[in-house]
Amino acid sequence: MIFFKRSDEENPAPAKPQELEELRGRAKTLSLPEHIAAIVDKELEKLSRTDPSVAEHAIGQGYVDWLCALPWNASTEDSLDFARVERILSGSHAGLFHVKERLLEFLAGRTLAAGAPPHVLVVDDEEIARMNLEHVLKKEGYAVRTAANGQEALDLVRQWSFDLIVTDLKMDKMDGMTLLSEAGKLSPATQIVIVTGYATVQSAVQAMRTGAAHYLTKPISLDELRQTVRELLGGRKALVPSRGPVLCFTGPPGTGKTSIGMAIAEALGRTFHRMSMAGLRDEAELRGHRRTYVGAMPGKIIQAMRRLGVNNPVLMLDEIDKVGQDFRGDPGAAFLEILDPEQNRQFLDLYIDAPFDLSQVMFIATANDLSKLDAPLRDRLEIVNFPGYTEAEKLAIATRHLIPRQCAEHGLVHPLPEFAPEAVRGIIRDYTNEAGVRGLDREIGAVCRKLARIALADGGARYPSRVDTALATSLLGPRRFTHSAAQEHVRPGVVHGLVWSDAGGEIVLVEAASMKGAGQLILTGSLGEVLKESAQTALSYIRGNAEAFGLDPDFFAAMDLHIHIPAGAIPKDGPSAGITILMALLSLLTGRRARPGVALTGEMSLGGMLLPVSGVREKILAALRGGVDTVCLPEGNRPEVEALEPELHSAIRLVLAREASELADVVLQTPKATTEPTA
Template sequence: MLFFQKRAESVLPPPPASDIGQLRTRIESQELPHHAREAAKRELERLEKTDPSAAEYGVGLAYLDFLLGLPWAAVTPDRLDLAQAEAVLDARHHGLGQIKDRVLEYLASRALRAAPDFHVLVVDDEDIARANLEHVLRKEGFKVRGAANGLEALAEVRRSEFDLIVTDLKMDKMDGLQLLAEARRISPATRVMLVTGFATVDTAVEAMRQGAVYYLAKPVNLDELRATVAALAKEKTAPASFRSPVLCFSGPPGTGKTSVGQAIAEALGRRFHRISLAGLRDEAELRGHRRTYVGALPGRVLQSYARLGVANPVFMLDEIDKIGKDFRGDPAAVFLEMLDPEQNSQFVDNYLEAPFDLSRTLFIATANDLAELSGPLRDRLEVVPFRGYTTREKVRIAAEHLLPRQLREHGLTHPFPTVTEEALRLTVTGHTREAGVRNLDRELGRICRKLARLRLEQGEGQAVAEVDAALAAALLGPPPYRGETAGAAPRLGVATGLVYADYGGEIISVEAIRMEGTGELLLTGSLGEVLRESARTALSLVRSRAGELGVDPGLFASQDVHIHIPAGSIPKEGSSAGLTVAVALASLFSGRLLRPDVALTGEITLTGKVLPVGGIREKILAAARAGIREVLVPEANRPEVAAMAGEDSPEVLVRHVATVFAALPLALA
């Protein structure tokens, strides 16, 4: 039996020496972490014992090729030039001041952390000895400071962090061993080298036991000192310990979230990679399949690293709020490990089954609605909000960025036609209603296509040289959007409110009438439950303070109240209309007219307190577009209004109110 078994084994074809040999050479020559090298060796040993005609042989080859193709140690050096980075961001994007500041702050931190300087503190109570050591080390290019005793040295350690302390052992007030213990307690990363003229074996052993990195006897061998300090300086690895933040760009579509991520990669000098997560439902797409399955593949995360060839790219997780989940798992759970700086250095793909370090990557996520993210995932993200652009900003973006690109794409370059600012403003206000500029880019493309047709039909000599507002209106047709405008005359029971939608701010009219009835409250206009509760709260407040408003309390029981917000086909939800409804009801029952040039926003309580709301910037800009002169906002929103001072501030007077009764004298005519 043994004879036949050996004979059968002898006729099996040997594994291809080229495949096995090449893999062994790659494993030995490539710079791999210990766990990856061991996994590769185990797989290679298994492969050597496998029949090349077996399916497992091809699986093993693919696994080893993928493992060795990952960039375990390959990184691109960061370009930490703040001026260059700012120039890149400014050239690619107009506005977005807070986002650019956040990126530059990150680069500044990286630049300071990656500084190559090696700081040394020399401590000796003999002035000549200390001065000599300082001179020698300073000539070697190190940053050196001195201290006359241990107490002075501790004061220096508390003020600044040193990479190395070179200290005498015998000193007044505090000896070298005491300084060693205190310095390591204050700054655990600082190394300490002891120098003494009373060198003994016992003191050397005690110094090393307490954490000293070296022990020198006096008189000091300067060559030995230089070599030792140089070796310690070479081991400095501070930049590798920098933990990159996980930024999450949140905001409406078309505001430049993805393109800002690309600009960050360009400013850093890193490679950029984007994964679209919209509709992703299978967790295995990210984390990979186990090799027990036929046709198993690594996850999209590690596949991206293998294609990029570097371990520190700028990695964009686009549309992270649109991930789905079903019986195949929750893909968002993978990000709990990927995006946690405490865990992602040991990210394990099911296919690779060996930890891969993701901590050197700068992750950027984008989301339209943060409410769709789970609490644990949102906790790992540093949210950077993208707000909508003002009309003035959109016009500048169109003139400086969008229009030149569209003209080149449509061949309108000999010569470039001129598009006036009025034509761009007409396009922005009448043909787009969005927070970003994506639809604006499409409308500019429509203009360019029509101009291209006219140029071909009429010839170069008759080409349109300038597009003014009238020509833009003729090219684009009737405007689909007409914004609300402020009324011309004071009105009874009709208040102007401010709301925030996906496309930015807008003004609305809140209309209130009363009629004979039984005290019923009617609400129309496709209102959500929050808005309905705000209206009930406002009516209860007005009824409870009827005496202060000069209203007969009996009216509320004998009359019905009907509150309506026009555009009934559009659903309305939110918590910023309470103040507007309360003022409209106060006007209705008191008989005093409301000013048409005053708009309000804010939520209220039953006691009349005005609560803060969101979207203040967009609401004030909407009021300015509609011709509003005064805007009443909650007192608690004063910081948001103050933040607008540096922008293209609209010509609107903003007043802050803390209660409904502080707003009434300002709103009533």
């Protein structure tokens, strides 16, 4: 057997690909953080020894490309102009005052922090030395205060927050070394520079061990002082970057949660990006995939950062309450790290495998139902409620935004048709029943489509230049919603209640009927356990106070009572229908019909005390949409009532009560009225 020895020419080392050299040159031109630059150098060195034909080479090359493409240090500067922000928010949205106020508060804090100069305290027992140092530092743009000794300086430290203290070492009452120790206890974040004319190696070592940031000798060099202060304060500011807030917009659909997020980004001068979380089931979609195969990719967050090219955008996580979970993990748990300001500074994507700072990102989550979010996640969010729009706000939104956009989309611009305010109000009342304006936008679009068809019917381009109530009704057809709540009930035992759901406030009927029986309470309408308990509590309260209401104490012995809430196919539950059920039973048992245009909300105790409920503004808006003119609420909801807009107070009568008995005459007609014929 003969063996042949191959020469080096027959088995050459793998050549370095051109892409690898391009990556190496690109990495050198980028100002990457030190730990990322080290990772890149290590990966490039590994790739240089790897055969380009193996899969590991493609994986490593893609990894280095991602590291070089991420905006580790690139950011946009916030626009800190209050007038501009207010102008943008007011021009893009009607209403939503509390949301605009929250943004202005955030901007105020950011402006104050960015505009405030660093504060420096100069401590020296020689007046000339204090004055000279104060003059030099003020010319550098710092806010300077002075103290004649350590004790006086310590008093100032208790009252003010200083970024830097420049102190002499030898002073009366309290020397610089004692001040260094005591000030460090009161304000650990404050940096201290020791200045002395008696410099020794021992004193310098002691000062540095005690916590001094720097040690200067007299006669002091002004250039050296300027450079030292500039380095200390500049480095301190870089170590404490501003954190972005984590807002969660919650409320019914169509109330402008997404569009207000876009307006916030525009007002701040930041880049905006929306990511839909609805139906997300794989945790790797957020955290990324490990680099174990060629198709591995980072998660949605890191992908967005690379696409945007900045590390402080406005990221909207839309429909966060609709995230699912299965055997692939719980994506909702990943939000705990992404949205926590204390953790996202070191966010770790499994693909990047290096911490990326998300603390400057302004996260805005949106949700329709907060109850679907885990408690730890809700604790990390600042909830901003979108309760819905009043009729006046809907009219303004339609006039300023919806109508011009729909007309432009359908070619109705020569001329632009005029929508009469009465016609828009008619569309709002008769063709929509919502907290937001999405349905209103669809109906306006339907009117515009029909106008476009009229324009092309005879081959011309003429259409009505004005849309009044009659034309809107003829185009949209019969009205779809009526104001039944404002009508008088034909029999006792029927009362209107106000409830809150994912779609905003709604009006519901509560019906009570009686028949011969043996004291049984029948509950129908797909009621939950809380509602069933509320009905039992209401009945027990009436039985315990039967004589006060003019009833026979044994009225329930030979009678069955049936309580029904229509729309039985829809599950209903919640602690806000107790007073409504009570009034329905009282109306039935006393024969007093409910007054027209009255609706109630509130829970009650077994003793008749009214308990506060949530969603007050949403319920009042629903009452206005339904033609209700009087709303009865628990006294405990007075703070929410006082916070309502003046236009709501003037549009509807609000009655607050502590006890359920106080509302009987407000809700029910007098016995004499029951004998009169109904209209």
